[in-house]
Amino acid sequence: MSLLEISKLSKSFDKHGEKVNAVKDLSFSLEQGECLGLVGESGCGKSTTANIIARLLREDTGDILFNGRKISGTRLLKPVGRELQMIFQNPQYSFDPRDTVLSGIMQGAMSYGLWDKKTLAEKALDTLSFVGLKASYAGKRMSEISGGECQRAAIARAIICDPKLIICDEATSALDVLVQAQVVALLKRLKREKKMSLLFITHDLPLAAALCDRVAVMHGGKIVEIGGAKCILQNPREPETKRLVMSILPLPGRLGEAKES
Ligand SMILES: Nc1ncnc2c1ncn2[C@@H]1O[C@H](COP(=O)(O)OP(=O)(O)OP(=O)(O)O)[C@@H](O)[C@H]1O
Ligand SMILES: [Mg+2]
Known part of the structure; x- marks a missing residue:
């Protein structure tokens, strides 16, 4: 059984009186432990x-099965919230700048009522170290840390909940190339050591190919090509995929041997 199965998903918006088909008849699945690039x-x-x-938006039509459970047709589902975490492009906006890094990391788990405060604080310190932030960062304010460090804190906040799936929506796009490579290396470790399943969303095909097992290429709300990451990058079949390969020149060694920190 796949961890995530999407069938014939569609969503349209009304944009200045015109209908925009943002997602149209979209189907794909994501396996347990897989990293899929979108x-x-x-x-x-x-x-x-x-x-x-x-479940931040409701589909018009289509089905979503997550871990064997139908989650489409509903609005916000708390149990899905814990098992499915999202990491966004600008994590600064999803933290209170006055919070300390440690309380920011604990925030999500606290809202799901996981563990008592002492256990949670211990777990948060472990997680802080896993994402490569020194223990001395625990007491710093969110406003005092860099964008890359903030993204590490966002990853920590997601993984402390022990989710089954993490969705990264352009999670590395706002970072400079070196920090981006470090965060990608961290995501790779997450996958390897914690067997985490990832849906990695980016416009950067080489980046997706460097991290993911498979890549799905979207165009006009549909998937036009899906396959092994290296194969899609080296042998693109569809014109939209070819355009993506051409549009981004991979910088030599950009992601090569990047260390996490
Ligand atoms: N709330 C909304 N109201 C109206 N139109 C919307 C809304 N959200 C998205 N759209 C439209 O739906 C289409 C898909 O948008 P979406 O944000 O999913 O694209 P994306 O692939 O994430 O783009 P990007 O790479 O720029 O983040 C676009 O045409 C967008 O303008
Ligand atoms: Mg987007």
Whole structure:
């Protein structure tokens, strides 16, 4: 059984009186422990898809099975919230700048009522170390740390809940190239050591190919090509995929041997 099964998902918006089909008859699945890249040019429907899966948006039609359970047809589902975590492009906006890093990390788990405060604080310190932030960061304010450190804190806040799936929506796009490579290396470790399943959304095909097992290319709300990451990058079949390969020049060694910190 796949961890996530999407069938014939559709969502349209009314944009200045015109109907926009943001997602149209979209179907794909994501296996347990798999990292699937969802790539495509701006406006092709990636975030709409992610937000529907995370129940931040409601689909018009279609079915979503998550861990064997139907989650479509409902609005916000608390149990899905814990098992499915999202990491966004600008994590600064989802933390209170006055919070300390430690309380920011504990926030999500606290809202699901997981563990008592002492256990949670211990877990938060372990998680802080896992994402490569020194223990001295625990007491810093969120406003005092860099964008890359903030993204590490967002990853910590997601993984402390022990989710089954993490959706990263352009989670590395706002970071400079070196920090981006470090965060990608951290996500790789997450996958390897914690067997985490990831839906990695980006417009950057080489980046997706460097991290993911498979890549799905979206265009106009649909998937036009899906397959092994290296194969899609080296041997793109569809014109939209070819355009993505051409549009981004992979910088030599950009992600090569990047260390996490
Ligand atoms: N709330 C909304 N109201 C109206 N139109 C919307 C809304 N959200 C998304 N759209 C439209 O739906 C389409 C898909 O948008 P979406 O944000 O899913 O694209 P995306 O692939 O994530 O793009 P990007 O790479 O720029 O983040 C776009 O045409 C967008 O303008
Ligand atoms: Mg988007």
